[in-house]
Amino acid sequence: MPMPEQTFRWTWNFRSPPEALWPLVSNTDRFNRDCGYPAVEVRPSPTAHRRLRARVMGLVIDWEEQAFEWQEPWRFSVHRIYSSGPVARMIMGCELAPRADGGTTLTYEMRLRPSGWIGRLALPFSIGRQVRAVTERVLRRYDEFAAQGLRVSELAQRPRLVAGARGRIESIRTRLHREAAQPEPLTARLVDFVTGADDLACQRIRPYALAYQWRADRRQTLQLFLHATRTGLLDFHWDVLCPHCRGAKSTVTTLGALEPAVHCDSCRLDFTADFDQSVELTFTPNRAIRDVPHLDYCVGGPQVTPHIVAQQRLAPADRQPFVLAFRPGRYRVRAPGLPRPQAFRIESGAPPAAEINLGPGAGDEIVVAPGGRLTLANPKDNPQLAVIEHVEWSDQSTTAAEVTALQLFRDLFSREVLRPGSQVSVGAMTVAFTDLKNSTRLYKDIGDAPAFGRVLTHFEVLRAAIAPEGGAIVKTMGDAVMAVFPQPAGALRALVRAQQLLARPDAVPLPAGIRAAHAPHPLVLKAGLHHGPCIAINQNERLDYFGTTVNLAARLCAQAAGDDIILSDAVRADAAVAELLEEHGPVLGTDHELVRLKGFGDEEFAVWHLRARADLTQHPFWRL
Numbered sequence: 001m002p003m004p005e006q007t008f009r010w011t012w013n014f015r016s017p018p019e020a021l022w023p024l025v026s027n028t029d030r031f032n033r034d035c036g037y038p039a040v041e042v043r044p045s046p047t048a049h050r051r052l053r054a055r056v057m058g059l060v061i062d063w064e065e066q067a068f069e070w071q072e073p074w075r076f077s078v079h080r081i082y083s084s085g086p087v088a089r090m091i092m093g094c095e096l097a098p099r100a101d102g103g104t105t106l107t108y109e110m111r112l113r114p115s116g117w118i119g120r121l122a123l124p125f126s127i128g129r130q131v132r133a134v135t136e137r138v139l140r141r142y143d144e145f146a147a148q149g150l151r152v153s154e155l156a157q158r159p160r161l162v163a164g165a166r167g168r169i170e171s172i173r174t175r176l177h178r179e180a181a182q183p184e185p186l187t188a189r190l191v192d193f194v195t196g197a198d199d200l201a202c203q204r205i206r207p208y209a210l211a212y213q214w215r216a217d218r219r220q221t222l223q224l225f226l227h228a229t230r231t232g233l234l235d236f237h238w239d240v241l242c243p244h245c246r247g248a249k250s251t252v253t254t255l256g257a258l259e260p261a262v263h264c265d266s267c268r269l270d271f272t273a274d275f276d277q278s279v280e281l282t283f284t285p286n287r288a289i290r291d292v293p294h295l296d297y298c299v300g301g302p303q304v305t306p307h308i309v310a311q312q313r314l315a316p317a318d319r320q321p322f323v324l325a326f327r328p329g330r331y332r333v334r335a336p337g338l339p340r341p342q343a344f345r346i347e348s349g350a351p352p353a354a355e356i357n358l359g360p361g362a363g364d365e366i367v368v369a370p371g372g373r374l375t376l377a378n379p380k381d382n383p384q385l386a387v388i389e390h391v392e393w394s395d396q397s398t399t400a401a402e403v404t405a406l407q408l409f410r411d412l413f414s415r416e417v418l419r420p421g422s423q424v425s426v427g428a429m430t431v432a433f434t435d436l437k438n439s440t441r442l443y444k445d446i447g448d449a450p451a452f453g454r455v456l457t458h459f460e461v462l463r464a465a466i467a468p469e470g471g472a473i474v475k476t477m478g479d480a481v482m483a484v485f486p487q488p489a490g491a492l493r494a495l496v497r498a499q500q501l502l503a504r505p506d507a508v509p510l511p512a513g514i515r516a517a518h519a520p521h522p523l524v525l526k527a528g529l530h531h532g533p534c535i536a537i538n539q540n541e542r543l544d545y546f547g548t549t550v551n552l553a554a555r556l557c558a559q560a561a562g563d564d565i566i567l568s569d570a571v572r573a574d575a576a577v578a579e580l581l582e583e584h585g586p587v588l589g590t591d592h593e594l595v596r597l598k599g600f601g602d603e604e605f606a607v608w609h610l611r612a613r614a615d616l617t618q619h620p621f622w623r624l
Helices: 018-025 028-034 117-147 165-178 184-196 207-214 218-231 407-412 439-446 448-469 488-502 548-559 575-583
Strands: 006-014 041-043 050-056 059-065 069-071 075-082 087-098 104-114 234-241 248-252 261-264 269-272 279-285 308-314 319-323 329-334 342-346 353-357 366-368 373-377 384-390 423-436 472-477 480-485 525-538 543-546 565-568 588-596 604-612
Touching (some): 006 117, 018 087, 018 104, 018 117, 028 117, 087 117, 104 117, 165 184, 184 207, 184 218, 207 218, 218 234, 218 407, 308 319, 308 373, 342 353, 407 448, 407 472, 423 488, 423 543, 423 548, 448 472, 448 480, 448 488, 472 543, 480 488, 488 525, 488 565, 488 604, 525 548, 543 548, 575 588
Parallel strands (some): 353 373, 525 565
Antiparallel strands (some): 006 104, 041 050, 059 075, 069 075, 069 308, 075 087, 087 104, 234 248, 234 279, 261 269, 319 373, 329 384, 423 480, 525 543, 565 604, 588 604
């Protein structure tokens, strides 16, 4: 006969509002660690639910855990079914209600069904007294942290460094400052983080998240992380993320070990890894500095997937209302049975209420006012797990598509390539091809050796223009270059700058001791730009790109006369490019035409010839 259920319900008042407490209270991984609970182990599961295991005082406890349910910043709960230990079932819930004085009334409830007489007798003491005291102590500290503006608990003990780490750190710090020219204040902050942050923070360090926290430049912070990896302060890993829950489904130390086909047990989803969304570069301290154990204390709480603002199980024919206390922006609703997500926006002036049906098809994007009510309806005869997520999940992700397009990454980690024969989508990239006009005449006028020297030096001019815009030279072919960029506007700025510099006679001088019959010729750079989807491959032990986008960019370069840059219609239509051309219209002119390109049959392409009408070296364009 099942034991009767025991309920433990505690209510406390805190000074901080729910919005400030939520990031701390809902971080169940840190909360369990701060309470002193044991780490958990994920076990193979034959069902859609997670199977977990923990060891408590030598006792092995196994359980099946259903998906957490929550609505930011008001509530979260979880249901667990135990197959061993003193408890048979537990439902835990936490609710945060705003108070009139600006604080929060927090209610913490645990409903437990003992598995036997031992559990029935022990629960009033172990849960009713011990767990209550520990929970209150931790939550009151969280209230103090929230009052200080903190979003992450600082209850962890100071970590231990390995023997000799201090000396290595000082040596690395000197090298970063002197040899890699990294800014000392930013380097000091990274060193302080590596030596002082707790183990959970160091298991998966995200440079853009730290840049946001430090109010530092994102690109500069990423560059520091790459140099720090090269000098031995950090190690990096490639995390393959589920496109739905954003959890890391596999982690590899090199791109060569990346498996494109991935399965997410939590979402019951098979997906193909791609560089622009599914593969993220993260960091950990190098083991010669600090050995960070990879322990999980909870694997399914709201802060594991912070882009998901609400997650709710709907019974058959159920309708669930949500008060939209989320920030304005674009969101989407998805469910396992929904063929594609239903998009909606929160913006001022919109209707105060809307309804989304979790049926067979999604409709047009819905708009709801801030603080409005969104009702989710499940018309099916089976339960549905509805998920509401903010679409801007990748803002702090260092994607593989972005980092592999950086010149610094290619310089420091040239051996980071895919397995031979592998092909991985990198999403939409901007591909640029350049070529020197009349280079044959240059060789004839000044001789092979001097001309070759100028060609090599012109690569450095291109590199200096491309790298600051987040781009990289992929390869050189004679005096031609292929480069990639994350965005079209950066590529355009880089090519205009390179073209203007090379047009100056003294930009690439003759080698010492070489005399020409006349003054050095200015170098005329032909260039073509296209933006579109690409595939990453391993080509001659180098990370290369191929596809229609690459082929089209190469054909556009061939169309250039030398005093222009050929833009595809996709580049010209980019919002940032259009803004750039509009702002600098007096000095950047464009002509439009339809052309046929070699290898593309009778298809006609709209192309734009961009010409700089003046010397831009003193123009504000250079300061963009």
